[in-house]
Amino acid sequence: MSRLFGTDGVRGLANGHLTAELALELSVSAAHVLADRGEFSGHRPLAVVGRDTRVSGQFLEAAVVAGLASAGVDVLLLGVLPTPGVAHLTDKLGADLGVMLSASHNAMPDNGIKFLARGGKKLDDTIEIAIEKRLNEPWERPTGADVGRVTVHPTAVDDYARHLVRTIEHPLAGLTVVVDCAEGAAFESAPKALQDAGATVIAIHADPDGTNINDNCGSTHLDDLRKHVLMHGADAGFGLDGDADRCLAIDHEGNIVDGDQILAILALALKDQGRLAKDTVVATVMSNLGFVQAMKAHGVGVRQTKVGDRYVLEAMRVSEYNLGGEQSGHVILSDHATTGDGTLTALHLLERLVTTGLSLKELAAVMEQLPQVLVNVPDVDKARADDDAVVAAAVAEEEALLGERGRVLLRPSGTEALVRVMVEAPTAEEAQLVADRLAQVVKAQLSL
The missing domain is CATH 3.40.120.10 (Alpha-D-Glucose-1,6-Bisphosphate, subunit A, domain 3)
Structure with missing residues (x-):
C-alpha cells in the first residue's frame, strides 16, 4: 500500500x-x-x-x-x-x-x-x-x-509577529518594502512584522476571499511584485507562498533574487557575525554551482542533501548547523525557527541591507549564477536511472567536457514516471545542448 x-x-x-x-x-x-x-x-x-x-x-x-x-x-x-x-x-x-x-x-x-x-x-x-x-x-x-x-x-498573529521582530537587532527604518502575501496565511502577520520592525510596507495580494490563494501571485508568480517594487521605488520586494514558509525576493531594479542568492547573503551575514555554525551552510543538490563556488571563495562549506526541506532539516539537526535552504526560497534559520519562514527570511535580508548599506542587488552579486537547464524525460523506467551503464557513461562524458565550468545532475522524479536531467554550463546554449543530448540517451535506454 x-x-x-x-x-x-x-x-x-x-x-x-x-x-x-x-x-x-x-x-x-x-x-x-x-x-x-x-x-x-x-x-x-x-x-x-x-x-x-x-x-x-x-x-x-x-x-x-x-x-x-x-x-x-x-x-x-x-x-x-x-x-x-x-x-x-x-x-x-x-x-x-x-x-x-x-x-x-x-x-x-x-x-x-x-x-x-x-x-x-x-x-x-x-x-x-x-x-x-x-x-x-x-x-x-x-x-x-x-x-x-x-x-x-x-493573540496568535500578534504573538508570532512579535517573535519575528525580536529576532533582528537593527530597526529597518528608512527601507520601503513590498510584500506579496499570495492571498494566503501571512496576509496579516507579514505586513505587521515588517512594519513593526520599522520598514515602510506596501502589502499586495493581502485580501483573501477563500478562493484566490496563490492565484497569479506570491512566490510562484513574481510579475506583479516586480511591478509594484518599481512603481513605488521600493528597496526590495518579497513574494511569499500560501503558507508563508518560503519567499523569493525582487531587488530595487526588478531582478529576481532566488533561494540560492538569499542563502548566500544570509550565510555571509552569519559568518561575519561569527554565528554561522561550523562555517557551513546546508543546501540541496539542485543549488546552483555558482552558489557552491561563491561559498568556497568566502571560506564557507556547503553540505548538500537530496531535494526537499525535510532532508535539509535532518542534515542541520544531525550535524548542528544553523542555516540551510533550497533554491525555491525555503530558508531555515534554526536559531529562530524550526522550519522555513518567509517573513523571517525577509527580515534578516533587510537587516543585512541596513548593516552593510548595500542594496539587495549588490548583496546578491556575491554569487554568479550559472545558466541552469532542466529537461524532464517522461515515460521511462526511473528505477533504472542510477544503474544503467550507458546512461552513466554518457553522463561521465558530458561531465568531462564541462570540467569545472559546469555540472550534470540526473535524478528520478519522486512522484512521476520521469527522469530529470539538470545541466549547468557557462552559457544557456551549451547547457541546453548537453541536457538535450543526455535526455535522448535516457529516453533510448530507459523507455517503458
Missing part, C-alpha cells in the same frame, strides 16, 4: 482525496501517537491548530478539532496563521502537537494536513508511519470531563 504521507504531510484535493472523514481519523491517530496523556502527572494533552485562507480549511479545521477533542486533547484555535507561526506557537505554548491546514503553493482546490511534534518540529518517517498504522484502530473513547476542550487563542 502506498504511503498516505507525502514529502510534507497529507495533501490532495479537498473533499476529494482529502475528506473530512480522513481529517478526523488522522487527527485521532495523531493524538494517540503524539499526545502525552501524563496519567500520573495530571497533564491534559494540548494541540494548536492553524490554517491558511482556503475555504476548504474551514471544514477541515472542524474535522481536525473534532478528532482531537474526541480523543481527549484540548485544542487552541490559532485561526489563519503561517506554518512557521503554528510551529512557533506549538513550542511557545508547550503543546504536545501542532496541526497546520495548508497545501502551500498548490492551487486553491487542494489542501493538506501537516502535523508537528512537541517543540514545533516536523515529523520524521517513523512517526508518520506510526500514525498511518493506527488509523481506524479500535480505541477507548473518553467521556464526560475527559473529552477535550476547544478555545480560541486570540
Whole structure:
C-alpha cells in the first residue's frame, strides 16, 4: 500500500482525496501517537491548530478539532496563521502537537494536513508511519470531563509577529518594502512584522476571499511584485507562498533574487557575525554551482542533501548547523525557527541591507549564477536511472567536457514516471545542448 504521507504531510484535493472523514481519523491517530496523556502527572494533552485562507480549511479545521477533542486533547484555535507561526506557537505554548491546514503553493482546490511534534518540529518517517498504522484502530473513547476542550487563542498573529521582530537587532527604518502575501496565511502577520520592525510596507495580494490563494501571485508568480517594487521605488520586494514558509525576493531594479542568492547573503551575514555554525551552510543538490563556488571563495562549506526541506532539516539537526535552504526560497534559520519562514527570511535580508548599506542587488552579486537547464524525460523506467551503464557513461562524458565550468545532475522524479536531467554550463546554449543530448540517451535506454 502506498504511503498516505507525502514529502510534507497529507495533501490532495479537498473533499476529494482529502475528506473530512480522513481529517478526523488522522487527527485521532495523531493524538494517540503524539499526545502525552501524563496519567500520573495530571497533564491534559494540548494541540494548536492553524490554517491558511482556503475555504476548504474551514471544514477541515472542524474535522481536525473534532478528532482531537474526541480523543481527549484540548485544542487552541490559532485561526489563519503561517506554518512557521503554528510551529512557533506549538513550542511557545508547550503543546504536545501542532496541526497546520495548508497545501502551500498548490492551487486553491487542494489542501493538506501537516502535523508537528512537541517543540514545533516536523515529523520524521517513523512517526508518520506510526500514525498511518493506527488509523481506524479500535480505541477507548473518553467521556464526560475527559473529552477535550476547544478555545480560541486570540493573540496568535500578534504573538508570532512579535517573535519575528525580536529576532533582528537593527530597526529597518528608512527601507520601503513590498510584500506579496499570495492571498494566503501571512496576509496579516507579514505586513505587521515588517512594519513593526520599522520598514515602510506596501502589502499586495493581502485580501483573501477563500478562493484566490496563490492565484497569479506570491512566490510562484513574481510579475506583479516586480511591478509594484518599481512603481513605488521600493528597496526590495518579497513574494511569499500560501503558507508563508518560503519567499523569493525582487531587488530595487526588478531582478529576481532566488533561494540560492538569499542563502548566500544570509550565510555571509552569519559568518561575519561569527554565528554561522561550523562555517557551513546546508543546501540541496539542485543549488546552483555558482552558489557552491561563491561559498568556497568566502571560506564557507556547503553540505548538500537530496531535494526537499525535510532532508535539509535532518542534515542541520544531525550535524548542528544553523542555516540551510533550497533554491525555491525555503530558508531555515534554526536559531529562530524550526522550519522555513518567509517573513523571517525577509527580515534578516533587510537587516543585512541596513548593516552593510548595500542594496539587495549588490548583496546578491556575491554569487554568479550559472545558466541552469532542466529537461524532464517522461515515460521511462526511473528505477533504472542510477544503474544503467550507458546512461552513466554518457553522463561521465558530458561531465568531462564541462570540467569545472559546469555540472550534470540526473535524478528520478519522486512522484512521476520521469527522469530529470539538470545541466549547468557557462552559457544557456551549451547547457541546453548537453541536457538535450543526455535526455535522448535516457529516453533510448530507459523507455517503458
